[in-house]
Amino acid sequence: MKVEAGSFSISLPSTPLQARSSRVTCVVAATLAFLLGVAVGMTLPIVLVHSPLSSSFQVDFDRQEAARDTGSFVQPMKEPEGVQSLIAPEHTWSPYIASKLGIGNDSSGIPSLRTSNDVSAVDQNALRSEWKRMPSENDFPNGEEAAALLIEGVYWGDSVEEKLPPGFSDSEVDEWRKFTRQHAVVRLEEGCGRMQNRLVIFENGTKSCCRYRQNYDQIQGEIFSFYLSRLLGLTNVPPSALGVVKAADWQWSNVGSQLALAQWTEERPVVLTRFIEGLVPAFIPASLREAKRRLHPVNVEGQDPRDMTELAQWSDLVIFDYLTANLDRVVNNLYNMQWNPKMMEAPAHNLARHQKSGLLVFLDNESGLLHGYRLLDKYETFHSSLLKAVCVFRRSTAERVRQLVLRRDVGDRLRKMFRRYEPDLQDYLPPIPDKSIKILNERLQNVHKQIAKCEKWYRNS
Template identity: 90%
Template sequence: MKVEAGSFSISLPSTPLPARSSRVTCVVAATLAFLLGVAVGVTLPIVLVHSPLSSSVQVAFARQDASRDTGSFIQPMKKPEGVRSLTASVHTWSPYIASKLGINNDSSSTPSLRISNDVSATDQNDIQSEWRQMPSERDVPDVEEATALLVDGIYWADSVEGKLPTGFSDSEVDEWRKFTRQHAVVRLEEGCGRMQNRLIIFENGTKSCCRYRQNYDQIQGEIFSFYLSRLLGLTNVPPSALGVVKASAWQWSNVGSQLALAQWTEERPVVMTRFIEGLVPAFIPSSLREAKRRLHPMNVEEQDPQNVAALIELAQWSDLVIFDYLTANLDRVVNNLYNMQWNPKMMEAPAHNLARHKQSGLLVFLDNESGLLHGYRLLDKYESFHASLLKALCVFRRSTAERVRQLVLRRDVGDRLRKMFRRYEPDLQDYLPPIPDKSIKILNERLQNVHKQIAKCEKWYRNS
């Protein structure tokens, strides 16, 4: 007799046995058949799952599903060794793969692996190829490295520098200077700061804030502060040019009565600054508002790397602090600091004579007339405020630090400012004196102080 169980068989003796022996034999055979069936039924699937055959089986099932569904279904792949989870990091998919798979690039969603019918076989091969080339864990930069905001301890990284607004270029400055000499003024309006300043409108509708003063030092302060900003590579000061008020001259002949109403004296030098549209108030950074104010690397590290607008504004503040310290500008942040004795919340108010261009994010340094002359005469009263802001600064733009270093080494800032005045304003030499020697001496000392502060910060933070 032959008993079969699955693919196994057992031959039993065919010789007749006693009735009791036959019953025992049947029971044994049935038990063996049951045990063998269980063993085969459990062992075989386990072997098949771990064999290369399993992928073929899945493909076969996928093809059968494709014949019933409108699209083909790709089984979710097992995460390769060392690759981060897809559900936690959707950005590991390239834009190409995301577009082909219909993945919404949102880290809060889990990517779907269903591919639409219009994906060609070539596209699917490219997707699979790119998947195989995904970086391993060691190739994926650390979050800290990917979002580095500073380099060499104290300098803004290229990730920030590359996003800064370009400001006013050299070509724009040259064009403005030429424009103010070639176009007639057709109207004067009140505005642009102090009482005798005027908003002037040229014949083509272009506007300019025109600065008029009875004394020379504030006109000198405005134009030489502008020149210094160009020497430092700072493009935040609007293009400015000098002019001379002459009611009988062709440029002013249309507004003779308005000049008399403004009480402008004949043959006085004025500064014509390009009017900038789209400006909004700018506020002092929170780290500089406190009594123990500071803008150091740790203050930058507290910033959200995704908040690009805040970062590019903070980077421009590092330039503003240097510029205002060098010129001893009284009418900007020092104005807020000084007025805190009457208004403790003054640092929360918009910074005086500072605005932000809403579209580009450029900080515009306005009204610098107190710089280099008037502010220098009042250092005994205000130097503590200037010094506190410089000492609070330990983050710099590398280009600005390098310009300061060059001016300190060459000690030629006075010569360069005077050459700029002669080159750009040859017709104004008899109307406006050059920057005085005393101011140049103080400026050189302040350049050295800025250079020392940069060196001190490098020592503190370069290897930290």
């Protein structure tokens, strides 16, 4: 007797006992096949659902960003009052898009800013591993020389400091400030984050991200955060300068209709930041992602020396964001963990890495010093947890903090910088408020105390 099933044919025995036995065997085999199919069918969707690339949160995240740029705001989940700026960041950074468009450094080797909202379509694992490729394996010592990675227990050693990317020099900052006052604007394009921001193209083709706001707080926050970065010796913030929108003025007369389309008000101060190309997403270091986040000497020991230039810049970033109470960077990731436990694995908001040099670029600091200070009661837990997690510092940054604490003149110095660098803007933008200076001095003392505490713990260990 022959039974055919699909492309298979099975010959069954003719005796009743043998037939019964064969039927039992067939039933068992069919049952096992069915159970295997069910297992595969259930496991595959679960794997796909938990994949970073198919995360529903990321879809909602991208929908919110896209809606924000068109003037609406998609809200798939209830958003706590007063934290809209935390839910939808201004920038995400995609090396995939950059490579497809051929974005890189210009002929001078100067990095320029590039934005993209397509990070959800990028292979996240590839992005996380990409930054580890810089610098090359031969750039750092090994063996006994590796001890020079840290000195006096809590400071990055010379072998790390020498490999840090130089960032934006004082001369570049001066040149940018002069440039923005001497060249006419010929075109405005949408981009650079929020809806009313514009990508400004000057007459020689140079680009700038121009920040426009209806209130002064965020313009003050952006420019005074930039000044503070220079006082601290941090060269990671792109060169920025103030300007005033005047449609009839020679600098803006070519784009009068575009100013009207952007709904920019006449004689409003704006911040012109140099456009940086060749940027890719920057990820939060593994040691700062966990619930018990720590960047202490014991966490640095044994790590790949190639990672040290990134970690050294992160130690500066944590201090800078704590001092300014920046809400729109790592605190944003921490806050959103209540909805997405894997948020710390996503790219850090408003932070990018220059692909060629390895420089971390601290972008969009408008929440610093004013807006962020008003929300300290709500978000100080996040700021403090990051500061307390760090016990390895750059000596130059620690020394700048010490000097500012001893002299208590950070307010005077910030205001002098404003008067010196922007003499024509004194009637358009108020100086940094006294209340902000008071809070900044308190936070400088907190950073100083954290450094002293770490020195006590680790200097003689």
